[in-house]
Amino acid sequence: MRQEKYGVLMVNLGTPEAPTPKAVKRYLAEFLSDRRVVDTPRALWLPLLYGVILPLRSPRVAKLYQSIWMAEGSPLLVYSRRQQQALAASLPDVAVELAMNYGQPALPQALARLIAQDITRLIILPLYPQYSCSTSAAIWDAVARSLKRYRRLPSISFIRDYAAHPAYIAALSARVAHVFARHGRPDRLVLSFHGILQRYAEEGDDYPQRCDVTRQALAAALDYPAEQVLMTFQSRFGRDPWLLPATDETMKSLPSQGVKRVQVICPGFAADCLETLEEIQVQNREIFEHAGGSAFHYIPALNDDAAHVEMLRQLVMAELR
Numbered sequence: 001m002r003q004e005k006y007g008v009l010m011v012n013l014g015t016p017e018a019p020t021p022k023a024v025k026r027y028l029a030e031f032l033s034d035r036r037v038v039d040t041p042r043a044l045w046l047p048l049l050y051g052v053i054l055p056l057r058s059p060r061v062a063k064l065y066q067s068i069w070m071a072e073g074s075p076l077l078v079y080s081r082r083q084q085q086a087l088a089a090s091l092p093d094v095a096v097e098l099a100m101n102y103g104q105p106a107l108p109q110a111l112a113r114l115i116a117q118d119i120t121r122l123i124i125l126p127l128y129p130q131y132s133c134s135t136s137a138a139i140w141d142a143v144a145r146s147l148k149r150y151r152r153l154p155s156i157s158f159i160r161d162y163a164a165h166p167a168y169i170a171a172l173s174a175r176v177a178h179v180f181a182r183h184g185r186p187d188r189l190v191l192s193f194h195g196i197l198q199r200y201a202e203e204g205d206d207y208p209q210r211c212d213v214t215r216q217a218l219a220a221a222l223d224y225p226a227e228q229v230l231m232t233f234q235s236r237f238g239r240d241p242w243l244l245p246a247t248d249e250t251m252k253s254l255p256s257q258g259v260k261r262v263q264v265i266c267p268g269f270a271a272d273c274l275e276t277l278e279e280i281q282v283q284n285r286e287i288f289e290h291a292g293g294s295a296f297h298y299i300p301a302l303n304d305d306a307a308h309v310e311m312l313r314q315l316v317m318a319e320l321r
């Protein structure tokens with residue numbers, strides 16, 4: 001029997017290299033050119049992207065990145081690196097690489113580093129707990145594209161998602177229970193997930209169902225009435241309908257329904273980033289308070305929490321058998 005050599009490729013979305021309009025433009029151009037993300041015909045989309053969206057959006061979004069930037073860099077990359085280091089330490093005989101699907105560290109080079117170590121089994125671990133065509137499948141495409149240049153391929157496992165994995169739910173519920181203990185139980189626990197186009201779900205993406213699986217499992221783990229755990233969708237982009245209910249509209253309407261105290265967690269984000277630290281913790285807090293809410297607590301992402309790293313280790317171990 002041949003000796004197996006395992007390699008894990010952890011992949012997240014990607015983030016600009018600097019909080020400047022130029023770096024944000026480069027990042028958005030790459031990300032928003034992926035057909036898995038925006039599938040509008042290129043002849044319509046590219047003039048709009050390069051002529052309107054990138055020039056207007058890049059300077060505005062760069063300012064937002066400046067407000068969350070850490071001493072070591074973009075939070076998404078800082079936390080992802082820490083996750084990679086902790087996972088590598090917990091799996092001593094496995095090569096663990098981190099890649100971003102857009103920007104740095106680039107996926108083709110991370111994959112090349114694994115292949116150079118003569119791995120026989122490759123485990124692709126998208127850091128998206130709930131599958132979506134716009135994220136997880138985009139990683140699948142990128143890996144397949146990169147592997148085209150190699151003559152000898154390893155065996156490959158693709159971890160499609162982990163929306164209801166017991167260790168994921170346990171890590172989330174420990175995070176929430178900690179905040180309950182500190183601030184009391186809120187009137188509603190809001191789970192805000194990144195949105196996608198409604199049309200993608202109608203065409204077969206089971207992302208909203210996977211988000212709901214997480215919602216129900218988390219409510220059960222917390223022994224909390226499922227109807228008091230709301231699922232909302234944030235970060236709307238463009239004019240076509242996105243999944244509903246929208247996080248911002250929900251925050252605007254809850255206080256008038258007597259919901260004055262909320263706690264908000266974003267279970268779809270493995271690491272804190274612009275979408276959680278700015279859009280939720282700053283913008284949505286303001287919306288809620290402005291509408292008459294009295295207490296808004298943001299519950300941080302799992303980041304490099306020990307329970308999160310243990311969950312990632314279990315996901316990988318299940319593929320090693």
Ligand SMILES: C=CC1=C(C)c2cc3[nH]c(cc4nc(cc5[nH]c(cc1n2)c(C)c5CCC(=O)O)C(CCC(=O)O)=C4C)c(C)c3C=C
Nearest residue numbers: 013014015016037061076132134135194196237273274275
């Ligand atoms: C059509 C556009 C987009 C789709 C579809 C989309 C899906 C999607 N995204 C994430 C996770 C992240 N998105 C992040 C930033 C971000 N997302 C979009 C657009 C779409 N996302 C944009 C334009 C941006 C950049 C910021 C902005 O211009 O508003 C990030 C954060 C990156 C960071 O650097 O901090 C993450 C993470 C998921 C999970 C998802 C579908 C399920």
Ligand SMILES: [Fe+2]
Nearest residue numbers: 013194235275
């Ligand atoms: Fe996004």
Ligand SMILES: [Fe+2]
Nearest residue numbers: 235274275279
């Ligand atoms: Fe956003």
